[in-house]
Amino acid sequence: MPTFRDAQTGLWSHFDPEDLATPRAWARDKALCNAWYLWRVHLVRSVEPNAGHRALAEWATLPGRQIHIVTQNIDDLHERAGSTVLAHLHGSLFAWRCDRCHAPAPTPNAPPTPVERLDPDRCRHCADGDIQPGVVWFEEPLPATEFDLAIDVCRDTDLVVVVGTSGWCNRRPAFRTWPVRTAYLSWKWTRARRCSPRPRP
Numbered sequence: 001m002p003t004f005r006d007a008q009t010g011l012w013s014h015f016d017p018e019d020l021a022t023p024r025a026w027a028r029d030k031a032l033c034n035a036w037y038l039w040r041v042h043l044v045r046s047v048e049p050n051a052g053h054r055a056l057a058e059w060a061t062l063p064g065r066q067i068h069i070v071t072q073n074i075d076d077l078h079e080r081a082g083s084t085v086l087a088h089l090h091g092s093l094f095a096w097r098c099d100r101c102h103a104p105a106p107t108p109n110a111p112p113t114p115v116e117r118l119d120p121d122r123c124r125h126c127a128d129g130d131i132q133p134g135v136v137w138f139e140e141p142l143p144a145t146e147f148d149l150a151i152d153v154c155r156d157t158d159l160v161v162v163v164g165t166s167g168w169c170n171r172r173p174a175f176r177t178w179p180v181r182t183a184y185l186s187w188k189w190t191r192a193r194r195c196s197p198r199p200r201p
Ligand SMILES: [Zn+2]
Pocket: 098, 099, 100, 101, 102, 103, 123, 124, 125, 126, 127, 128, 129, 130
């Protein structure tokens, strides 16, 4: 599964991801953003959970173990591996909602081949808004409920395993999401043990 920044291939190679993942980008060109996110929906649905996803799901079944998964990933691979995700800090590709009334909406059908522009579905609830992906965009705060859940488990844990993230979302100061850093630091205050496996090159 390509990472966020590796997803700019083919039709999307000439776009900066931040041009496709901000509230301003959505307001400027909904059809472009919608098509890009639906292509990512298709990509996620075409892959299976990997050994890491499955290992966490198995870990949670061991006697005496209580595992909480807090993820910045917006896919559903943890769930498909059998885990219950405590918090999707960056939202989900599979939790669409109206951009006006915020009513939840089914995930739209994703085309099997990439198209550059695709008009979003109309909201069936208010009939006045468009259906947008339920993800946290650059310049947006993290969802409060998920963030509080992440803080709570970080403060009350014996071991934190940090995989595939530095705890920073973006090194550009204007886009730093300080709450993630706060969550990252909160477990240090508890002196929980930390493990940060790194993939081999
Ligand atoms: Zn609506």
